[in-house]
Amino acid sequence: MAALTRRGLEVSGHKVGPDYIDPGYHALACGRPGRNLDPHLVGEDRIAPLLLHGARVPIPADVAVVEGVMGLYDGRVGGSGYSSTAHVAHLTSSPVLLVLDVSRSSRSVAAVAHGMATYPGAPRIGGVLLNQVGSPRLEAEVREALAATGLPVLGVLPRDEAFATPSRHLGLVPAAERDEAAHALDHLADAVAEHVDLDAVLALARTAPDLDVAAWDPAEEVVRSGPDEPVVAVAGGRAFTFRYAETEELLRAAGCRVVTLDPTTDTALPEATRAIYLGGGFPEVHAAALADNRALLSELRAAVADGVPTVAECAGLLYLADTLDGSPMVGALRADAAMTGRLTLRYPEATAVSDSLLTRAGETVTGHEFHRTHTEPAAGAAGGLGAAWRVDGTEVGFAGPSLHASYLHVHWAGHPQLAQRFADAAHAFAPTARTRPLGEHPAPREEPGAETPEVGDPLRHHGDAEVRDQPLLDLAVNVHTGPRPPWLDAALRASLEEVGRYPHPGAAEAAVAARHGRDPEEVLATAGAAEAFGLLARLRDWRRPVVVHPQFTEPHAALEQAGHTVTEVRLPAPFALDPDAVPDDADLVVLGNPTNPTGVLHPADAVTALLRPGRLVVVDEAFLDSVPGEPESLAPQAYGGLVVLRSLTKLWGIPGVRAGYALGPADVVAALRREQAPWSVSAQACAALAATTTEAADTEARRRGEQVVRRRAHLERGLDDLGVAHVAGAAPYVLAEVGDGVHERLRHAGVAVRRCDTFPGLGPAWVRIAVRPETVTDRLLDALAAVLAPHRHRPRPREDPDDAHRPRPARRRRRA
Structure with missing residues (x-):
């Protein structure tokens, strides 16, 4: 799908069966909704109309590609192949491209292909694609054997571990949860374009006859039951990725306005919400984030109690329970949910027990269940x-006049009466008297909306204090928010086998040395950069240690803790390094590059200009691995009197592991090692150090760095539009001068950014904003616009000739 899309074709992606995860990848590949074709869920007569509908919405497609399910003839158990790929191929008159895994066989593949093509009731197989081919010799052997079957080979994909897709307890990790999914798809699409005859695939597609049926139309299935347009809040985000595209289309056709709600980050329902749809997903994976969003939990609990029409399928059921694996959830249902070791997978018919929001007593629907949890009671x-x-x-399940919650997933295109009843309930719902309407935040108050953390020692104040135990949107902590790469998680899990032995960092230090082209004696593994700062503070009886500010305050604090008096060199905005500002008699100079919180990347020659006989210069490069190509890095350079510190915390999202290292002259490293407590670097930290020095890690770091560049540019454009001054930098955060009191007012609005009055050289007008995905950034910008509006006129966006034709991402406006 992706390879055809990259050829300029409009591709419509479809999936045989009930699965939600594969259509998510189809949507990523095609840029349009992925859709399911399942006779069990919607009936045989709707399969071809749904295929035509998906191929015309939102715009007509040039080609439709239908991914099968399991083996060609595998369908509902006991159903003689009902709902199998072969069944759907017959219903849609589609030719089949048979994908054959040849990783563990050769000539037998031809026998399998022959059997598939001649099996009773076989669809028309127009060609084969060989997958996981390990060598040209194997390819030749399989091709020669297939020649006897008359089935043409349309492509040969080589074995490539980079094609692997991470899985967990219910199959693949959804595309919406994988920041690297688009990058992985690019790699796969390139391989398909190179190794598959796409012209032959398209020629095969053209042999499909026209379908003599009308396209499915949601407007013909439901009617509008009122003149208004009630808002239906539909759960989305990482925790709720499972729903059929036709569900929303039916609700819109019935006159509803569908607004997506992310329960992990949105602190309130959309304004004027009159119905709630909580579909499937993985709340068990995101239970902590869901539980932390206490404001939304409270609002949902009140909404269900007030009779707001609410439908919950599987994940939604778990979310509405009192607890999920011990974490507090909405509490709208008197039930507790928990993971089990047993997989429930069934394709049932279900009969409604009584009249309810969705059903009428005795009514029968078809659906599917796929979960490893249970509720008590059931x-x-x-x-x-x-x-x-x-x-x-x-x-099973829970139902009443305004609530329907169960494990059963139902495709409403097969049972449109359910969509009609839900839409009717949304139109009919009249909010009861409340302290405030659903989705509307209270007016700003004088007291904080979230408790403001007290600052004891400013040098010990860190970004995590801004969000600890507070239900706030987090743009204060600089840790990468995406999932860790599968290879890193695998290394961390494997390190648990080593916890019975004392850790030894030798292999990790050798891997780090190889990555930077250094001698292993020039590398010291540390428990994060924080340990390194403490070791350096105790290394010598420093006469005049200097810390260049504004910068990360930990080295300053470590020096004071060791009994030293620190000389501050404060750089004025725009915070460029001036080597002449450092006193000549300084015997220790510490600075960051790029600096935290300014994000300024100093030229390497400006840093090396600080070197003097008898002076040790320490450069904290904790964020340089987030900058594509690591420009200005001194890590590969061996200078006398220069120590470079690195940390894995930020880029790889492992603050709990505490992994970092120091690079420097062998005698300095040896002296630091003597100061280091035995076994301070854990087995997990050693595993992380080794794992992040590989070629795969370099590739992923480069991808993440490029992602930071795009997201930072989006944030900076938004700040420009608001007329907010900010510092040009290269780090995964932006230092912005928003004005006195804005940090506090953003907290009222549910947004946490890092206060900067704890950094020497900065005052309360400055905040540090972490670079986040564009949707999160847009929520910050909306909140910032709202809190700035009463205090000054919002300027018009600056006119930039170079930006005249650059599209700006649309931002969803929310009440602050």
Whole structure:
């Protein structure tokens, strides 16, 4: 799909079966919704119309690609191949491109292909694609064997570990949870373009006959039941990625306005919400973030209690429970949910137990279940709720006049009456008297909306204090927010096998040395940069230690703790390094590059100009691995009197591991090692150090760095639009001069940024803003615009001739 899209074609992606995860990757590949084709869920007569609908919305497609499920003839158990790929191929008159894994066989592949093509009731197989081919010799052997079958080979994909996709307890990790998914897809699309005859694939597609049916139309399935447009809040984000595209289309056709809600980050329901749809996903994976968002939990609990029409499927059921694996959830259902070791996978018919928000007693629907959790109790028996369904003779789920929650996923295109009833309930819902309407935040107050952390020692104040135990949108902590790479998680898990032995960092230090082209004796593994600062502070009886500010305050604090008097060199805005500003008699100089919090990247020659006989210069490069190509880095250079510090905390998202290292002259490293407590670097830290020195790590670091560049540019454009001054830098954060009191007012609005009055040389007008995904940044910018508006006129965006034709991402406006 991605390879065809990159050829300029409009591609419509479809999936046989009920699975939600694969269509998420299809959407990423095609730039349009991925859709399911499942006869069990919607009935045979709707399969071809749904295919045509998906191929015309939002715009007509040039080609539709349907991914199969399991083996060609595998369908519903006991259904004689019903809902199999072959079944859907017949219903849509589609030719089949058979993908054959040849990693563990050769000529037998031809027998499999022959059997597939001649099996009773076989669809038309128009060619084969050989996958996981390990060598030209194997390819030749398989091709020669296939020649006897008459099936043409349309492509040969080589074995490549880079194509691997991470999995967990319910299959693949959804694309929405993988920041690196687009990058991985690019690699795969390039390989397909190189090794698959796409012209032959398109020629095969053109052999499909026209379908003599009308495209499915949601407007023909439901009717609008009121003149207004009630808001339906639909759960999305990383925790709720499972829903069928047709569900939203049916609700819109019934006159509803669908607004996406991210329960991990949004602190309130959309304004004027009159119905709530909580679909499937992985709340068990994101339970901590869901539980931390206490403001939304409270609002949802009140909404359900007030009778706001609410539908919850699987993940939504878990979210509405009292607890999930011990973490507090919404508490709208008197039930507790927990993970189990048992997989529930079934394709049932379900009968409604009673009249409810969605169903009428005795009504039968088809659906699917796929989960490893259970609830206690399994069915409603309190609070005016009864059971939702009877499945295989057992009552399950929770249902009442305004709530329907169960594990069963139902495709509403197959049962449009459910969408109609839900939309009717949204139109009919009238909010009861409340302290404030749903989704509307209270007016700003004089007292803080979230408790402001007290600052004891300013040099010991860190960004995590801004969000600790507070339900705030976090732009204060500089740790990368995306998931860790699978290879890093694998290394960390494997390191648990080493915890029975005392750790030894020798192998990790050798790996770091090889990465930077240094001698292993010039490398010291440390428990993060913080340990290194303490070791350096105790290394000598420094006569005049200098810290160049503004910068990370930990080295200053470590020097004072060791009994030294620190000389501050404060750089004025725009914070460029001036080597002449450092006193000549300084015997220790510490600075960051890029600096924290300014983000300024100093030229390497300006840093080396600080070197003097008898002086040790320490450069903290904790964020340089987030800058593509690591320009101005001194890590590969061996200078007498220069120590470079690195930390894995930020880029790799492992602050709890405490992993870093120092690079410097062998005699200095040896002296630091003598100061170091035995076994201070854990087995996990050693594993992380080794794992992040590989070629795969370099590739991923470069990708993340390029992502930072794009996201930082988006943030800077937004600040420019608001007329907010900020410092040009290269780090994954931006230092902005927003004005006195704005840090506090942003907290009122539910947003945390790093206060900067604890950095020497900066005052309360400055804040540090972490670079985040564009959608998160837009929420910050919306909040910032709201808190600035009462205090000054918002300027017009600056006119930049170079930007005249550059599209700006649309931002969803939210009440602050």
